[in-house]
Each structure stands twice: as structure tokens, then as C-alpha cells.
Amino acid sequence: MKKTVIFGGGTGLSCILSGLKLFPVDVTAVITVSDDGSSTGVLKEELDIPAVGDLGKVLLSMANVDDDFVRLLRYRFTKDGTLYNHPVRNILLAALIDMKGNLTEASKYMCKLLNVKGTILPITEEKIELIGRGKHEDFVGEMEVSQNIKDIEYLLYDHPFSVNQELIKKIDEADLIIFSPGSLYTSILAHLIVPDIRDALERTSAPIMYISNLVTQPGETDGYSVGDHIQVLNRHLDERKIDIVVANNGRVDQSVADVYKTENKTIVELDRDKVSSMGAKVIADDLVTIEKGSIRHNELKTAYIIFSCLMDA
Numbered sequence: 001m002k003k004t005v006i007f008g009g010g011t012g013l014s015c016i017l018s019g020l021k022l023f024p025v026d027v028t029a030v031i032t033v034s035d036d037g038s039s040t041g042v043l044k045e046e047l048d049i050p051a052v053g054d055l056g057k058v059l060l061s062m063a064n065v066d067d068d069f070v071r072l073l074r075y076r077f078t079k080d081g082t083l084y085n086h087p088v089r090n091i092l093l094a095a096l097i098d099m100k101g102n103l104t105e106a107s108k109y110m111c112k113l114l115n116v117k118g119t120i121l122p123i124t125e126e127k128i129e130l131i132g133r134g135k136h137e138d139f140v141g142e143m144e145v146s147q148n149i150k151d152i153e154y155l156l157y158d159h160p161f162s163v164n165q166e167l168i169k170k171i172d173e174a175d176l177i178i179f180s181p182g183s184l185y186t187s188i189l190a191h192l193i194v195p196d197i198r199d200a201l202e203r204t205s206a207p208i209m210y211i212s213n214l215v216t217q218p219g220e221t222d223g224y225s226v227g228d229h230i231q232v233l234n235r236h237l238d239e240r241k242i243d244i245v246v247a248n249n250g251r252v253d254q255s256v257a258d259v260y261k262t263e264n265k266t267i268v269e270l271d272r273d274k275v276s277s278m279g280a281k282v283i284a285d286d287l288v289t290i291e292k293g294s295i296r297h298n299e300l301k302t303a304y305i306i307f308s309c310l311m312d313a
Helices: 010-020 038-047 053-061 067-074 088-100 103-113 142-147 165-173 184-192 195-203 226-236 254-261 272-277 299-312
Strands: 003-008 026-031 119-122 130-134 138-140 152-157 176-179 208-211 244-248 281-285 288-291 294-297
Touching: 003 010, 003 165, 003 184, 010 026, 010 053, 010 184, 010 294, 010 299, 026 053, 026 165, 038 053, 038 088, 053 067, 053 088, 053 103, 053 119, 067 088, 088 103, 103 119, 119 165, 130 142, 138 142, 142 184, 152 184, 165 195, 176 299, 184 195, 184 226, 208 226, 208 299, 226 244, 226 272, 244 299, 272 281, 281 299, 294 299
Parallel strands: 003 026, 003 176, 026 119, 176 208, 208 244, 244 281
Antiparallel strands: 130 138, 130 152, 288 294
């Protein structure tokens, strides 16, 4: 069975994995653990643990259990009190870190519980904070970084940390490396600024694929095209470059696009010539689906493209 390692976090990664779990592929999802928002941020500070939120979302996207169980784990407490706004999955993961000793073992236990066919790994077992270093001040935490990209010169973490060695082994064995859609700076570059991960990507002969975002992210990628995303990624990959780009060439209904514009989000345009000039193979298709007014990747179509590339690798 072909092996792929997918880097990312949050909704974009979860969407891709929901489709890919239907194909005969050995998937390893790699998750950043520096999120500091909402329930995740509270648990991270109160319990002194890595961020569990993105890992929890990915677990549910790869789950093969009945819908009621998934809905239970997604349930978020709404009554005022100490549990307010905490989803059940985050509480369970925090408890399992206590019981099992670290987030990797907690994730493996949840994978058994949810019948996940694949591996989900945090980049580290440590509590870490993403920092954006500016000329005049530092921006601490993913939320601050995301909102101040234009004032940030480079990204780093608050302290050196030990990288999950199982992750390095998975990269060495991979047939395809994927950077998922999602926050370019806080979900993807947050991996690439880690020296051990960058070195492993330098060593591997597996092609590197980027699945382009469908819309821009306010504050992070305002006005970015597909080629602009690739330029940023290539700058952080050192000698390696993006080999394959999966991008949307379908139309988005104007009424939906207009709603996104009110949120300062625009459709990411495919500038094929610019992407090709950087040496990347472009795979373009109509990848858009609209779910409850939200623009999403078509899970099955995107997963099929990944599977086809794996078979050719």
C-alpha cells in the first residue's frame, strides 16, 4: 500500500482526509500543536499541554464509526460554567494525555476507539507557542501571528523542542508528501520552520504536493494567487520545491463569492504560467463544492487526484 504524509491543521486538512480515508492509502496526518484559540487555548494554558483542537478535528474526519458517536465528540458545551465552549473531544484528549503520558499515545488510543485507518501524529509532545518576529515587536500565538503577517519578518517557536521521531520515520518512508489547504503561515509554515522536519523533507525522494486554498485568508494571504502561495512555500523548503500543485479551475457562484467578499475573502486565482515557471506540475479541476453557504474542496474528487498521483509515484 502506498504511503503519504499530509501536513496541515484545522478544516482544510480534515476535508482532504475525509475523502482520502475511502481509498486504499496508508495515511499519516501531521498536526501542529501551537493553536491558542477558543477551547484549545484554555486547556493548553490551564493543563500545560500541547494544543489538542486540530488533532481532535482530524480524528473525527478520519473516523469510521456511527454518526451519533461523531456528533457526541463534536458536541460543544453551551451552558455557562467551567465547561463552556469545550467540545467533548478536547476534554477526552486532555484526559488521555494525563492517562497515557503524551499526545501521541492519546491519539493512538482515540484512533483505536474511532476505527481510524491511518496514523495521526503531533509534531511534538511539548507545549509550544508560535511567534512572529517583527521589526519592532514580537507577536505571540497563532491568533496574533495570523492577524499581523504584514508586520512579521519571520516565524519561530518560543523554545527549541524535540520533534516526534515517529514522524521523521514516516517522512523517510513516504511515497508522497502533501501540504493541505489551510492557513498558509500558521498551519503549513509552522511545520517548515522546524529544522528536523525541513531536513527530512530535504532527504526524501518523494514528490511534494500542495493542494491550493480555494479562498484567501484575511490578514494572512490577502490577494494571493496560487503562485503566490507556492513562492512562500518554496522559500521555506530550501533546496526542495513544490513538485505538484492541485488547484481549482471551476467557477464559484457569484452570490457565494459576494458573501465571502464582505468577509474580506476572495477566490484564489490559478496563475498557471507562474506556477509552471517554478517547475511545478499543475493539476487543475473543478474542485469546489458549496456546503451550507461555505466554499469547500470536493472531498472525493480531491482524494481521487491524490490517489492517482500516488499510483504514478
